[in-house]
Each structure stands twice: as structure tokens, then as C-alpha cells.
Amino acid sequence: xxxxxxxxxxxxxxxxxxxxxxxxxxxxxxxxxxxxxxxxxxxxxxxxxxxxxxxxxxxxxxxxxxxxxxxxxxxxxxxxxxxxxxxxxxxxxxxxxxxxxxxxxxxxxxxxxxxxxxxxxxxxxxxxxxxxxxxxxxxxxxxxxxxxxxxxxxxxxxxxxxxxxxxxxxxx
Amino acid sequence: xxxxxxxxxxxxxxxxxxxxxxxxxxxxxxxxxxxxxxxxxxxxxxxxxxxxxxxxxxxxxxxxxxxxxxxxxxxxxxxxxxxxxxxxxxxxxxxxxxxxxxxxxxxxxxxxxxxxxxxxxxxxxxxxxxxxxxxxxxxxxxxxxxxxxxxxxxxxxxxxxxxxxxxxxxxxxxxxxxxxxxxxxxxxxxxxxxxxxxxxxxxxxxxxxxxxxxxxxxxxxxxxxxxxxxxxxxxxxxxxxxxxxxxxxxxxxxxxxxxxxxxxxxxxxxxxxxxxxxxxxxxxxxxxxxxxxxxxxxxxxxxxxxxxxxxxx
Numbered sequence: 489x490x491x492x493x494x495x496x497x498x499x500x501x502x503x504x505x506x507x508x509x510x511x512x513x514x515x516x517x518x519x520x521x522x523x524x525x526x527x528x529x530x531x532x533x534x535x536x537x538x539x540x541x542x543x544x545x546x547x548x549x550x551x552x553x554x555x556x557x558x559x560x561x562x563x564x565x566x567x568x569x570x571x572x573x574x575x576x577x578x579x580x581x582x583x584x585x586x587x588x589x590x591x592x593x594x595x596x597x598x599x600x601x602x603x604x605x606x607x608x609x610x611x612x613x614x615x616x617x618x619x620x621x622x623x624x625x626x627x628x629x630x631x632x633x634x635x636x637x638x639x640x641x642x643x644x645x646x647x648x649x650x651x652x653x654x655x656x657x658x659x660x
Numbered sequence: 661x662x663x664x665x666x667x668x669x670x671x672x673x674x675x676x677x678x679x680x681x682x683x684x685x686x687x688x689x690x691x692x693x694x695x696x697x698x699x700x701x702x703x704x705x706x707x708x709x710x711x712x713x714x715x716x717x718x719x720x721x722x723x724x725x726x727x728x729x730x731x732x733x734x735x736x737x738x739x740x741x742x743x744x745x746x747x748x749x750x751x752x753x754x755x756x757x758x759x760x761x762x763x764x765x766x767x768x769x770x771x772x773x774x775x776x777x778x779x780x781x782x783x784x785x786x787x788x789x790x791x792x793x794x795x796x797x798x799x800x801x802x803x804x805x806x807x808x809x810x811x812x813x814x815x816x817x818x819x820x821x822x823x824x825x826x827x828x829x830x831x832x833x834x835x836x837x838x839x840x841x842x843x844x845x846x847x848x849x850x851x852x853x854x855x856x857x858x859x860x861x862x863x864x865x866x867x868x869x870x871x872x873x874x875x876x877x878x879x880x881x882x883x884x885x886x887x888x889x890x891x892x893x894x895x896x897x898x899x900x901x902x903x904x905x906x907x908x909x910x911x912x913x914x915x916x917x918x919x920x921x922x923x924x925x926x927x928x929x930x931x932x933x934x935x936x937x938x939x940x941x942x943x944x945x946x947x948x949x950x951x952x953x954x955x956x957x958x959x960x961x962x963x964x965x966x967x968x969x970x971x972x973x
Contacts, residue, residue, distance in 0.1 A: 540745040572674075574733060575741040608741040611778060615744045 497660070501652035508648015512641045517591035519637060522630040524558040525600065526623045532562070533619040536612070543608040544569040557590040561600070576604040599625045664691070667759040668789060673733040675712070679724070682714030685789070689820065689953075694766070694784035695731055698723035704952060728783070735782055738763055748871075750778040756871075759859050760790035760852025790852060792860045796822065797829035799956045800945055803967065804915075810834055810889050812908060812940055815917040816926050817947035822954025823917040824849050824893055826947060828862060830915060831891050835863020841915075842887030843868045844877030850893055875899035882907060891915035901935045908940040922946055923960060943967075 528550050535546035544566045551563025561582045568578035583601045592600075599622060606618045663669070664685045669677050672691075676699070680691070683701065690702040698709040698720045708716040709723030717723050738755055739746055749755045753776075755763040766784035769776045804813045813830075817823045828850050835841045843866050845851045851858035853870035862868060867885045869877040874892045878900075881887050890907050892900075895916045904914050920926035923944055927933045936944070939962055946957045958969040 536742075536744055541742075542745055543741040546742075569741055572737065574736055608736075608739075609743055611747055611750075612744045 493660075497656040500656050500659070501649070504652020504655060505645070505649040508645045508651070511648070512644035514591035515633075515637045515641050515644070518593070518596075518633040519630050521558060521591050522596060522626050522633055524554055525596075526626045526630070528554045528558050528562055529619050529623045529626070533616060533623075536608075536619070537616045540612075543575065557586040560586045575608050579604040579607055593629075596626070596629055599629065664688075664789060665759055665761065667757055668761050668787060671734065671737040671757060672787075673730050673737070676724075676730065676734075679710055679712045679714040683710065683716070689789060689791075691787040691789070692785070693726045693731055693734060693787075695726055695728045697726060699726050704949070731782060731785055734785055735765075738785075747778060751776055753779060754847070756848035756852075757787075758852065758854040760792075760849050762788045762790070762847065762849055764788070790849060790860070791825060792828065793825050793954070794829060794832075794861070796825045796954050797827075797833055800826065800830060800959070801833055803943055803945065803959045804830065805834065805837065810839055810913040810915075811942035812914040813916075813943040813945060814926075814936070814941045815915075815945050815947060816920040816922065817917070818921045818949070819919060820953060821947045821949055822952075823947060826954045827891065827893060827915060827917050828860060831866060831889075832861050832863040834889060834915075835866040839865060839888045840886065841866040842878070842881030842885050842890045844872055844874050844881065844890070844892040845870050846872060846874050846877065847893065850891075875903045878903045878907060882910065882912065887912060889913045889915060893917050894919065895935070896929070896931055898931055901931050901938075904935065904940055905938055908938075914940055916941075921948075922957075923964065 531550045531553055532546055535541040535549060547562045547566030547569065551559050551566055553559070554562060564585055565578045565582035568581055569575060573581070580601055583597060587597050603618060603622055663681050663683060669680060672680065687705060688701045688703040692700040692702060701708050701710055708718060709720050711717055711722060712724045738757060743750065746755060753765055755765070757763060764786040765779050765782050767779045767782035770778050770780050804811055815823050815827055831841055831843055841863060843850060843862055845853065845868050848870055851862045851868045851870065852860040853868055856870055858868050867881065867887065869881060872880070874895065875897065878890050878892065881890055890912055895904065895918055904916065907914055918926060918932055920932065923946065927936055942962045944960045948955050948957050956970060959967045961967055
């Protein structure tokens with residue numbers, strides 16, 4: 489009887505602890521995903537401004553080089569473009585398709601989507617400027633995301649664990 | 661009869677395609693899109709306007725009005741959304757599509773140090789449909805190819821006179837006939853190359869330098885490819901004159917074209933006249949549109965003596 493209680497209490501505690509972990513997961517993932525995005529735009533900059541690679545190929549290449557979800561956005565945009573979708577629609581469509589599975593905030597999504605009206609639509613220097621701006625913006629958001637993670641990640645874990653303990657105490 | 665080439669239709673906005681697909685393409689040379697103006701087809705027999713259902717009308721108010729979205733979408737399809745990769749083309753004012761079709765652009769020019777850097781706010785597109793006419797040079801070949809080999813030949817014609825079509829077929833026939841030909845295709849119109857590979861038949865022994873300025877291109881071919889014949893379209897610059905002279909002196913035969921309605925007009929031009937007087941060319945052929953583009957009007961030798969002349973009418 490006692491053994492059963494102990495096992496039950498342990499399970500309730502674990503459930504609380506892991507739900508804290510889950511809640512803090514997007515906090516933990518966001519800085520890395522933002523860093524991937526910056527790397528992606530850096531690659532795109534190279535393809536566009538130095539390689540003069542046509543946009544569908546350039547996007548596909550970046551898509552292959554980058555982990556999800558950033559890589560999926562580039563890859564999907566390239567695929568849509570290849571099938572004849574206008575650039576701005578293709579880019580927005582790709583962002584919307586993979587935003588739900590990402591750890592980005594609305595602000596991050598907006599920074600990425602802000603390229604839609606300009607991508608591919610001007611000369612090299614102008615493209616370079618736009619891509620640089622997005623990278624700078626993402627870098628600022630990454631720094632902020634790191635600070636948030638350091639502050640709240642442990643908090644969420646502790647809260648989860650505490651909630652688990654609380655529930656266990658109530659049932660005892 | 662076939663419609664417009666797929667390479668052209670695929671680069672126009674979807675809403676325009678059904679109408680254009682139902683038009684028989686024969687006889688039409690250009691599709692014109694200008695913001696706020698009727699969708700226009702231009703051809704041998706003049707201009708006609710096009711409605712979206714594909715009917716050809718002569719009154720402009722019955723035709724489809726081109727919108728700025730049409731031009732923007734077409735440009736995006738033509739550039740594959742990559743204007744940055746085509747800075748040189750925008751500076752020159754035209755794009756080349758796969759298959760040798762050429763798209764002229766009208767819009768607002770952006771200047772840098774007094775010369776055109778690019779075109780912004782493109783508002784008009786003029787799509788010149790390239791046509792490969794095998795046998796277009798049949799009438800000319802006997803005058804160009806003789807017992808002593810290929811004779812250096814200059815083709816003269818007014819704009820849209822069929823120069824490019826005839827030169828392409830001449831190059832094809834000479835190349836297939838056993839000569840190594842080096843072709844400098846500055847505007848990608850002769851060979852219609854895509855990623856360096858000719859899409860139009862320019863002969864089995866033809867090396868194509870695609871998108872290369874003519875003077876530099878001829879020099880590169882002479883150095884690297886060992887051609888017996890070099891060919892290029894629309895000469896007229898001094899650098900071109902010099903390098904073509906060099907080629908002639910090196911025993912390489914030259915095939916070229918130039919804008920001019922006849923020999924007298926050509927001789928009157930500073931550079932072109934100098935080239936003609938230098939004796940590089942053994943034959944000068946004049947073409948016209950009298951019986952369709954590429955009609956052979958007369959052939960002269962290098963000294964200007966008429967060898968053959970079609971009687972007018």
C-alpha cells in the first residue's frame with residue numbers, strides 16, 4: 489500500500505516537473521533558432537550578392553544547409569517560387585507554414601516576413617542592405633531571447649517541480 | 661498552326677495565358693505589354709489588339725488593358741524573382757529568355773555618373789519572339805560558300821529585316837558543312853543559350869560565347885578556340901571594327917550583320933563605312949522585309965560590284 493503511494497507521488501511529481509520543462513522548451517529553443525535564421529540570411533546574402541544565384545536555387549540551397557524550422561522556411565519558399573508563385577506570396581506562405589512549429593515570437597516572425605516585399609526585387613547592393621538589416625534585427629532579438637531564457641528557464645522548471653510537490657502534498 | 665512558344669507563355673501572368681494560347685502565333689513577332697494600354701501583338705501585317713478571350717480586335721477599347729500587376733508579375737517570372745542577378749541586362753534595357761526570345765524594357769532609368777545604371781519602375785515590356793527558320797539562308801549560301809571556302813560576309817538590313825534569323829541559319833549551314841565556327845552571341849539571340857548551352861540549332865561545329873561583348877568575345881575565340889569562321893550580330897563599334905580587321909588579317913573569315921537599309925547607307929556611317937572600305941568583307945548581302953523578313957535583295961562583292969539582284973516586285 490505504501491509502495492503504491494510512493495510510486496503515485498513520484499509520478500505526479502514527475503508530471504509537474506516535465507510540464508515545467510515543456511513550458512520552458514520554447515524559451516530554450518528560441519535563441520538557437522534565431523541564430524540559425526541569421527546564418528541562413530548570411531548564406532542567402534552570399535548566394536544573392538556574390539553568387540548571383542537565381543532566387544529559387546539560392547533559397548533551396550540555404551534550405552538544405554539549415555536545420556528546421558528556419559531551413560524549412562527557406563526550402564518551402566524556394567519550392568513555391570519554382571512553381572510560379574510570386575516572391576512575396578511564396579515567402580509569406582513559407583513563414584506562415586512553419587511558424588507554428590517554431591519557437592519564434594510574433595516579433596521574430598515579423599522580422600523574417602518583412603523581407604517579403606523586397607526579396608529579389610532590386611539590385612545587389614539593395615538586397616545586401618535588406619538582408620543585413622534583417623540579420624541585425626534578429627541578432628538583437630537573439631540577445632534578448634538569451635536573457636529571457638537565462639531568467640525564466642529555471643523558473644519554469646522550478647515552478648513545475650513545485651506544482652508537482654504541491655499536488656503530492658494535497659493528495660497525501 | 662502552333663501557338664506562341666511555351667518558353668514565352670510560361671513567363672507571362674497566368675491570367676493572360678489562355679487568350680494568348682488561342683492565338684495562332686504565325687506572323688506575330690512581338691507581344692507588347694504596357695501599363696494602361698491595350699495588350700498588343702505586332703507582326704508582319706501590322707498591329708492588332710488582343711482581348712482576354714483570345715479574339716483579335718482592331719479597336720483598342722475592346723482589348724484587354726494591361727495593368728501594373730501584369731507587368732510586375734511578368735517581370736518576376738522572366739527574372740525568376742532575381743533582379744539582382746540581371747544587373748547587366750537591366751543596364752542594357754533588355755532580357756533574354758530561354759529559346760532566344762528577347763524582352764525589351766521601358767521604365768524609369770536610374771543614372772550613375774551620367775550613364776544608365778539600371779531601369780526602375782518597369783512599365784512596358786516588349787517580347788520579341790525568336791523564330792528559328794531552317795533554310796532562311798538557302799538563297800545566300802551559294803554566294804558565301806565557294807571553292808576557296810567561306811567568304812567573309814556582312815548582312816545589311818533595316819530593323820526587323822531578318823538579319824538574326826538569316827545569320828543563325830548561315831552559321832548552322834556553314835558549321836554543319838565542315839567549318840569550325842566561333843559565335844559571339846552578345847544578346848543571346850542567335851543561339852538562345854540557357855546556362856551556356858545553345859537552345860537553337862547553330863550547327864555541330866559552332867562554339868558559342870554567350871552574353872559576351874562582341875570585340876572581347878571575338879578576341880577570346882581567336883585565342884582559345886581556333887575558329888575558321890567567326891560570327892557576330894549587329895556590329896558598329898570601333899573596337900569591333902578593329903578586332904574583325906585582325907581576324908580577317910589572321911585568315912579567319914568573318915560573318916556579321918549591321919543595321920542599314922542598303923550599302924549606300926552603311927558606307928555613309930563612320931565606323932561601318934571604315935570596316936567596309938578596309939576590305940574585311942568579300943560579300944555584302946542586303947536583306948529586306950519585302951517578301952517577309954529575310955528577303956534577299958542583293959549581293960555585292962567587297963568592292964561594291966553587284967553580283968546578284970532581285971528585281972523589285
